[in-house]
Amino acid sequence: MDDDDSISITCPEEEKHMEPENRISNKALTVWKISGLISCSITWIISIAVLVLTIIFDWTYWVIGALVLISTIQSYLAIFLIPSVKWKRWRYEVRNTEIDIQSGIFIIKRTLIPMIRVQHVETKQGPLLRKYDLASVEISTAATLHVIPALDLAEADELRHYISRMASVEEEDV
Amino acid sequence: MSDPKRLHPIAVLLNIIKSIKELVIPFLLVVVIPGKNEGIPGWIQPLVIAIIILLIIGNAFLQWLRFTYRIEEGEFRIESGVFVRKKRYIKFDRIHSIDISEGIIQRVFSLVKLNIETAGGSQADAVLSAIRKSDADRINAYISEEKNAYNPFDRDKDEVADNEIVAKSSSVFKQTLPQLFAMAATSGAVGVFLSGAVAFISQFDEMIPFQRIFKDYEDFIEMGTFILTLFALVALLAVYVLATLSMVIKYASFTVIKTDEEIVISRGLLEKRRLTIPIHKIQGIRIMENLIRKPLGLATVYIEYAGGSMEDKESLSIMLFPLIRKKHLQGKILEILPVYETDTKMKPIPKRALSRYVFRKFLYLIPIIGALVWFFRPWGYLSFLLVPLAIFWAYMQYRDAGWSIEGNLLLLSSRFFSKQTLIMQRSRIQSITYKKSWFQNRKELATITASIKSGITSRVGMVADMEEKDCLIIKSWYLPEKAVDSQ
Numbered sequence: 001m002d003d004d005d006s007i008s009i010t011c012p013e014e015e016k017h018m019e020p021e022n023r024i025s026n027k028a029l030t031v032w033k034i035s036g037l038i039s040c041s042i043t044w045i046i047s048i049a050v051l052v053l054t055i056i057f058d059w060t061y062w063v064i065g066a067l068v069l070i071s072t073i074q075s076y077l078a079i080f081l082i083p084s085v086k087w088k089r090w091r092y093e094v095r096n097t098e099i100d101i102q103s104g105i106f107i108i109k110r111t112l113i114p115m116i117r118v119q120h121v122e123t124k125q126g127p128l129l130r131k132y133d134l135a136s137v138e139i140s141t142a143a144t145l146h147v148i149p150a151l152d153l154a155e156a157d158e159l160r161h162y163i164s165r166m167a168s169v170e171e172e173d174v
Numbered sequence: 175m176s177d178p179k180r181l182h183p184i185a186v187l188l189n190i191i192k193s194i195k196e197l198v199i200p201f202l203l204v205v206v207i208p209g210k211n212e213g214i215p216g217w218i219q220p221l222v223i224a225i226i227i228l229l230i231i232g233n234a235f236l237q238w239l240r241f242t243y244r245i246e247e248g249e250f251r252i253e254s255g256v257f258v259r260k261k262r263y264i265k266f267d268r269i270h271s272i273d274i275s276e277g278i279i280q281r282v283f284s285l286v287k288l289n290i291e292t293a294g295g296s297q298a299d300a301v302l303s304a305i306r307k308s309d310a311d312r313i314n315a316y317i318s319e320e321k322n323a324y325n326p327f328d329r330d331k332d333e334v335a336d337n338e339i340v341a342k343s344s345s346v347f348k349q350t351l352p353q354l355f356a357m358a359a360t361s362g363a364v365g366v367f368l369s370g371a372v373a374f375i376s377q378f379d380e381m382i383p384f385q386r387i388f389k390d391y392e393d394f395i396e397m398g399t400f401i402l403t404l405f406a407l408v409a410l411l412a413v414y415v416l417a418t419l420s421m422v423i424k425y426a427s428f429t430v431i432k433t434d435e436e437i438v439i440s441r442g443l444l445e446k447r448r449l450t451i452p453i454h455k456i457q458g459i460r461i462m463e464n465l466i467r468k469p470l471g472l473a474t475v476y477i478e479y480a481g482g483s484m485e486d487k488e489s490l491s492i493m494l495f496p497l498i499r500k501k502h503l504q505g506k507i508l509e510i511l512p513v514y515e516t517d518t519k520m521k522p523i524p525k526r527a528l529s530r531y532v533f534r535k536f537l538y539l540i541p542i543i544g545a546l547v548w549f550f551r552p553w554g555y556l557s558f559l560l561v562p563l564a565i566f567w568a569y570m571q572y573r574d575a576g577w578s579i580e581g582n583l584l585l586l587s588s589r590f591f592s593k594q595t596l597i598m599q600r601s602r603i604q605s606i607t608y609k610k611s612w613f614q615n616r617k618e619l620a621t622i623t624a625s626i627k628s629g630i631t632s633r634v635g636m637v638a639d640m641e642e643k644d645c646l647i648i649k650s651w652y653l654p655e656k657a658v659d660s661q
Contacts, residue, residue, distance in 0.1 A: 107614075112605060
């Protein structure tokens with residue numbers, strides 16, 4: 001019990017700036033921009049519908065002004081700002097004994113999963129990801145689920161194999 | 175033990191009750207609402223009711239007739255179903271635990287309900303709703319014997335071992351009746367009662383300007399409000415007393431027994447429940463201290479364990495000690511779960527975190543106060559009273575946040591309303607996450623969360639705004655550089 005205390009202070013400052021080394025695929029940026037575009041188009045359709053109704057029924061104009069403003073801001077955030085910040089933040093590293101994931105937009109989030117806690121790994125491909133030959137990797141522990149989005153298909157498959165091989169080395173009861 | 179057996183015929187009654195419970199809402203829709211319609215002959219309604227009742231009874235009887243269970247080839251086999259035949263075979267080594275409980279109906283006929291719990295969650299559970307107690311004991315004994323006997327030649331030895339376990343097991347925790355009343359009276363029911371009382375008293379105050387406007391009715395309104403308030407308070411008190419009593423009945427004769435590999439918790443006055451928890455399935459323990467209990471030095475302790483099922487909500491959150499004095503906690507825990515240490519000094523979070531706790535409260539508070547002031551002009555200003563309250567709340571949350579590492583244990587404590595301390599073994603933590611916003615980064619603070627498995631989902635311990643370098647200490651404790659796992 002006592003020697004544990006000595007281990008706990010071994011990790012000094014340089015660790016703080018060490019980010020996980022792998023980035024996700026460049027194409028993820030495109031995929032996120034497209035899905036941002038899709039979600040924005042819904043807002044725009046509503047805005048245009050309200051605009052038409054406003055003209056027909058002679059409603060007050062500030063409502064449509066507000067809607068257009070909201071749609072514009074949303075478009076900028078969802079299509080330009082958020083995907084690029086998100087992509088810059090996203091990093092992961094799979095080591096022999098642990099998986100290290102960094103994500104977040106305004107809040108940087110760092111997750112550590114020991115390899116022996118991994119229960120299973122899956123790769124998943126939605127229609128958009130398939131078009132760009134990408135896949136996401138889902139890592140499940142007994143209690144949590146972690147997703148690495150948008151890796152190149154080959155890389156995702158390799159990662160899945162690697163993790164499942166490393167994870168199955170040590171079987172343990174939950 | 176291999177010939178198929180039926181449940182006790184009283185299971186028919188249980189089936190009827192179960193389907194009536196499920197049918198209450200559609201029944202009301204079909205029978206009560208058209209009852210007001212005109213044009214339908216008067217005899218239709220009783221006929222429909224009679225047919226439905228007959229169908230329910232017939233179905234219950236057929237279900238009983240078709241339900242058989244047997245033990246065969248190391249498996250517990252159940253066949254059931256009226257129109258769709260279902261066969262469910264459960265291997266002995268897949269069985270987590272066997273729970274025996276008694277509802278009111280079972281107790282009248284001195285029967286028990288046997289619940290065979292497996293790892294697979296809700297669907298894999300097998301429930302024998304009414305069997306004789308001797309049968310239940312025989313099944314229990316048979317299965318645990320089979321489970322232990324990997325080798326047929328070892329059977330004699332195992333029997334000896336079994337006897338030893340029985341001899342060793344001792345009652346280690348009992349909740350006395352006064353303690354139980356204290357527990358029920360200081361539970362969440364109090365909060366409901368107090369907030370209700372406050373709401374009604376404030377209602378009473380607001381009536382005062384109302385009275386001035388209608389001077390003619392002054393006496394009447396005064397009387398009316400007074401009686402109304404009194405009535406409401408009495409009703410609330412009654413609800414509170416009922417809630418307390420029902421909790422006392424539910425947790426009456428609460429006993430924890432420990433054997434070598436299991437913890438057995440039994441409780442209940444009308445409906446007896448016995449829960450068997452394998453110790454190796456326990457993921458952590460959680461100490462809760464609510465607003466009333468904490469100043470009194472009292473706490474409730476829960477077990478987080480990997481098991482339980484969706485259908486049985488109570489199996490997901492298991493009380494180990496409904497109410498215990500904090501100073502006695504360590505001793506009792508040592509008797510039952512010696513790996514857990516509860517008496518450690520928590521490392522507090524830094525002073526500069528306090529402003530973040532207050533800031534986070536104001537994030538919600540400012541829009542609320544703004545809206546109240548805007549829409550309810552004269553009275554809305556009262557909402558500024560929320561400011562000191564929020565600051566006090568933030569201070570309490572700041573003060574009760576802390577962490578500690580004790581050998582192989584990680585302790586994280588935080589408060590929402592109640593103070594929660596989650597104690598986790600390193601080898602049970604599924605993942606650790608720490609995150610920091612831009613503001614936190616500037617102050618070198620970070621928020622840490624650690625997840626363990628609990629029931630069918632997870633339980634998360636969290637400390638907001640702790641020292642960033644402490645996060646790194648926890649991280650390197652969790653994943654030591656050299657060893658995979660020091661177990």
